[in-house]
Amino acid sequence: MPLMDAQEMHADGRRYVLVCRSVDVVERRGYRVEIDIEHDLALFRVDGQVRCVTNVCPHKREARIFDGFVADGTVSCPLHAWRFDLCTGANVTGQAGLRTYDVIERAGRVWVNVPE
Ligand code: FES
Incomplete structure (x- = not known):
């Protein structure tokens, strides 16, 4: 059983940060969470599961992945x-x-593993 407080918890020795409610992440639309300057995240729901990737595109370093077109798990x-x-x-x-x-x-909450 992980230790838990209002904003973060630890599971399997890793820190997870509370980022949003489950209802915030829906199929075919990205949800942006800026935790700090190093962790600008984009969350998506794919076949019912929440997935998290960096929001910063490696092409031109633009923080727009959350606003992308979602189809077929991409x-x-x-x-x-x-x-x-x-x-x-x-x-x-x-x-x-x-x-x-x-x-x-x-x-009803979404937690993301963000290294300290
Ligand atoms: S593909 Fe060019 S910034 Fe993402």
Whole structure:
């Protein structure tokens, strides 16, 4: 049983930060969470599961992934259409991918593993 307080919890020795409510993350639309300057995140719901990737596109370093077009478990950056797998972060055209973050969804809340 993880230790838990209002804003973070620890599970398997890793820190998870409370980022939003479950209802905030819906299918086919991104949800942006800015935790700090190093962690600008984009959350998506894919086949019922919440997935989290960095919101910063590796192409031009623009923070727009949350606003991308979502289809078939991927998101396309709205600026130049680089396309990324939302489970692995891989760029489906073989270029640089997105960093992924582990997610726990529990009791109507979404927690993301953010290293300290
Ligand atoms: S900034 Fe995302 S594809 Fe160019």
